[in-house]
Amino acid sequence: MPELPEVETIRRQLNQKLAGARIAQVDLLRTGRESPKGKKFVESLRGKKIERIERRAKLLVWRFSDGGALTTHLKMSGRLILVGHNYQPQKHDRAIFIFVGARHPPSPRLRRTSAVPVRVVWSDVRQFGYMKVVAKDELVKILGAYGSEPLESSEQELVERLKSPKTRKIKVALMDQTNIAGIGNIYADEICFRAKILPTRRLASLSEQDRRQVAREIKKVLREAVQARGTSADAYVDARGKAGAFEKKLRVYGRAGKPCVVCGTLIKKIRLAQRGTHFCPKCQT
Ligand SMILES: [Zn+2]
Structure with missing residues (x-):
């Protein structure tokens, strides 16, 4: 299962590209591991602006500008991968997220934004991973349940x-x-x-x-x-x-x-x- 270094790697790569971007669309291909379920999940994400992507333990936290967040746990075999616009969905894909206003590739330092949408595929062969949309209060509770962050602790x-x-x-x-x-x-x-x-x-x-x-x-x-x-x-x-x-x-x-x-x-x-x-x-x- 992805542990701190793997989740941190994914966080850095996604954050570099998606901090400041907005969720334009979510194509839910396979329901069951998202919360709230189905259409509600899609609707609660549409239009949200990603302030930044953080990590707590093995959990990814997509922080929204309104204080809420999307939490993502990859568990055994979850993947989040940046793909091109001509990507064809594959068997174990759960959802495709389409972001607009992402930083222009390939030079994140320029901080230019791009009109080209950025796509992220969430796939999971073993289906233990989950995504959950949470409000601010719930997020505080979730993050507080974890112990010391080893890289930030003395x-x-x-x-x-x-x-x-x-x-x-x-x-x-x-x-x-x-x-x-x-x-x-x-x-x-x-x-x-x-x-x-x-x-x-x-x-x-x-x-x-x-x-x-x-x-x-x-x-x-x-x-x-x-x-x-x-x-x-x-x-x-x-x-x-x-x-x-x-x-x-x-x-x-x-x-x-x-x-x-x-x-x-x-x-x-x-x-x-x-x-x-x-x-x-x-x-x-
Ligand atoms: Zn030895």
């Missing part, structure tokens, strides 16, 4: 997030969106590897030094992954339809049975909290 704040509940395993704490926001299965494994901590370690067993090390790697790994435009496991592509480059930098995720890049020991895979979990039994303690 190292100390993240250290505090790794203390309780004491019996909780470190990987579970990392993936709890109400604790730290935006980390999923892939980056949790990578963070634990780089911090040299076993994902099964309980929070109470970590030293202050361990916690600091994990906090540092949270920021480092996520920053690197954003720079690489994410990881293309699970068929992720960015808003330009391109794969992310962080996949080549993965050290444990998806490498079960292969030699550790540091010590050569074979990477192990176990189940932890119903998720495939990868680690080096020698480097991580």
Whole structure:
């Protein structure tokens, strides 16, 4: 599933193009994962001006100039892709959004607006993703339910997030969106590897030094992954339809049975909290 770096990549690409644009039309091709449903969804979006596109955890927030927003969660396999005017809808497409008044491509710095409409396709093979139009009050509530944003929090704040509940395993704490926001299965494994901590370690067993090390790697790994435009496991592509480059930098995720890049020991895979979990039994303690 797209995690913080993937969603952040999509956010940047869409925001660069669509901040200031207006929704001219929404073609809803497949109903069921939008709110309000059907025609109401289309009608509540028509004419809305996008002030900017933000991200909270793995949620995209299209902020409208009237204080409301469209929230988008891509879940397992959702995609948002900028397409040309001659785009032909495909099997798993849910909706096509047509924006006017977008910044002129390909130079966003010029801030010129374009008369050419910009199209964004929302597609989702596994259909877990959703879009929801929300008013200001509801938006505040939704955003408030998430924990610390790792790239915007201090190292100390993240250290505090790794203390309780004491019996909780470190990987579970990392993936709890109400604790730290935006980390999923892939980056949790990578963070634990780089911090040299076993994902099964309980929070109470970590030293202050361990916690600091994990906090540092949270920021480092996520920053690197954003720079690489994410990881293309699970068929992720960015808003330009391109794969992310962080996949080549993965050290444990998806490498079960292969030699550790540091010590050569074979990477192990176990189940932890119903998720495939990868680690080096020698480097991580
Ligand atoms: Zn190793």
